[in-house]
Amino acid sequence: MPIPRFRVPTGILLALFAVTSAQAAPTQTDAPSTAGSKPNIVVILADDLGNADLGYRGSDIQTPNIDALAQEGVRLENFHGEPVCTPARAALMTGRYPMRQGLQTLVIFPNHRYGLPTDERTLPQALKDAGYATYMVGKWHLGHADQKFWPQNRGFDHFYGNTVGEVDYFTHKRSGILDWQRNGEFIDEEGYYLDLIGDEAVKLIEHQDKDQPFLLYFASLAPHAPYQAPKAMEDRYAATIADPTRRTYAAMITSLDDQVGRIVDTLDKRGLRENTLIVFSSDNGGPRSAVVASGAHSPEERAASGVKQESLPASNGELRGGKGSLHEGGVRVPTIVNWPGKLQPRVVDEPLHMVDIMPTALALAGAPANPTDKPLDGVDLWATLATGQGSTHDDILVNVEAFRGAVIKGKWKLVKIALLPGKTELFDLSTDPGEKNNVAEQNPEVVRDLERRLIAYARQQKPSEWMKAQPDYLGAQGQTLFDPDFDIDDGGMPHLKPALPQP
Known part of the structure; x- marks a missing residue:
């Protein structure tokens, strides 16, 4: 699928380069330690999930396993991700706002060379310091062009999945290029994306030493475009959903739910469930614009199903906007925290953010605090989760560019x-x-x-890596209009270089 090329007004870029890169130093609160051994931590991240597209949220999409986690756990009804994939994953992996890493704008394209800065301390790195085994399956999207950005070089003992953004769910390729690996070895194998990462997650849990705590990051590509699912899954909705794109979208979410059920069942069978914290969330809201989602069924396929009007399948309910937007439909995401015996069912309406997951996990694991030169923006949510107390956030940055x-x-x-x-x-x-x-x-x-x-x-944000990379795509016939490796003169303006002559 062709990669969209964006034209960014020069005024935007000039404004970006006038911003300083000072670092803030918010205070991290101490979480109360829990009794017993360190908990296993399972983070399940959906991709582009509509806020209203789960069964417990009133959807006709079947998600019994996710619904059970919600009914038996803590529902965070005012939890915020980021407008798009890469920033949300940076926030999750670092506990810091993505503007601190220059990852605040859009996502890493296949052509881009940058990634999550290697001087950032990640969640798996911190948990390894506390004695955890660390596993990841699924979508990374925090750097692919250099192996130093790959998950297995950012704290994960084991990685199986793709490093770029979207891939074909069956071929695991993007524009004909294979993006599917296990620990650095690329694999050309058959199978549906969700089934494969589900199989891998189950095997990891089955072979896990019960005496060692572990982190499992299950990063689903679904229900991100392209909208693809096995026919058997789509047939579950043949009688209830006419629109073929939404039928596929529903099948993708139910496929994700099936894998959630497999993970929980395997934890139960191994006697690990009572000491496992499960977090379910999404990176951003469901897309409501074709600019940020592709892969809908063709007009001919829609017509064959009696559907005349093209529409995107995700629903954010009453929330305004969708993926890419700063409004709640783009950033408020359905989030569940479940830990049997430690957390009682409750609904929390407190404003919270993706950056809060890391400090909460570190406090429960007894992991060392973050270095003082990389203070966390997130706060430990244990008291909020366990008793419903308000968080210690003074404010929450949704995002800034x-x-x-x-x-x-x-x-x-x-x-x-x-x-x-x-x-x-x-x-x-x-x-x-x-x-x-x-x-x-x-x-x-x-x-x-x-x-x-x-x-x-x-004033604290670093220059956007996405915008620094875009000169290669801007201007007549893609000519560079200015030097991305700018410097600031005394007047606070970047030095520009003239456009290259026409070929």
């Missing part, structure tokens, strides 16, 4: 678009989670406070 950003403090959310003519939106999420009513004019003091916080974060 040179041209837009969003921040949450309590019930208030500010969305700021810096491109002229600009836009400032303020929402009371406690009464308006769908972000239908902009109340900025009625609450000028709140706007000023949140703008001050957002600008403070903006």
Whole structure:
């Protein structure tokens, strides 16, 4: 599938390069230790999952295993990922906002050379220091062009899956190039993506030493495009869903649910379930624009099913926007934390963020604190999970780029678009989670406070690696318009170089 080429206005890029890279130093709170041995930690991450597309959230899509985790665990109803894949995964793996690594903008394309900076301490690295075995299966998307970015070189003892973004679910190729490996050895094998990573996860748990705690990061590609599923799975919805694209999408989510069930069953059979914390979440909301999702069925396939109008299959319910957006439909993701005997069923409406998973896991594992030069933005959520107490976040950065950003403090959310003519939106999420009513004019003091916080974060961001890479794609016939390895003069402006002459 061809990779989209984006044209970024030069004004955006200039604004980015005027930003400084100072580092903030938020305080990490200490989590209460739990009784008994260190828990096993299983993180299950869906990809592009619509907020309303699980059974327990009212969907007609069948997800009995995920529903059971929700009914028996803690449902985080105000949990935030990032607008797209790479930033969300950076937040999960580091406990730090992706703008601190220059990963705040869009995703790593197959042509890109950058990845998660190697001086960042990752969740698996930290847990290895605490004696954990660390395993990953599925989609990485934090760097592929250099082996130093690969999961097995970022703290995972074992990796099986793909390093780029999307691949074909059956061939495991992207644009004809195989992206499927086990610990650095590329494998051309048959099988449906979810079945294969499910098989691998089960084998890892079956062979795990019961006396050693482990981290399993199960990073599903589903239900990310291209929309593909085995016919037998699609047939489950033949009588209930007419739209062929949504039927496939539903089958993909149910396939993911089947693998969740297999993981839980294997933990049970090995007697590990009572000492295993399971986190289920998604990187971002479901796509509501064809710009960020492809692979829908053809007009001919839709017509054969009696469906005339093309539509994207994901649903974010009442939430505004979708993947790529700073509004809640793009960043609020269904999240469950389940640990039998340690966490009682409850619903938490406290604003939380993907960066909170790492500090919570480290506190439970007794892992060493992060270096002082890489302070965590996330906070330990154990008290919130166990008792419903409010988190210690003063505010939560949804994301910030040179041209837009969003921040949450309590019930208030500010969305700021810096491109002229600009836009400032303020929402009371406690009464308006769908972000239908902009109340900025009625609450000028709140706007000023949140703008001050957002600008403070903006001053801390590193230059976007995505935008630094894009000169190769900008301009007439892809000519470089400026030098990405800029330096800032005394006036705060980047040195530009003229466009290359026409060939």
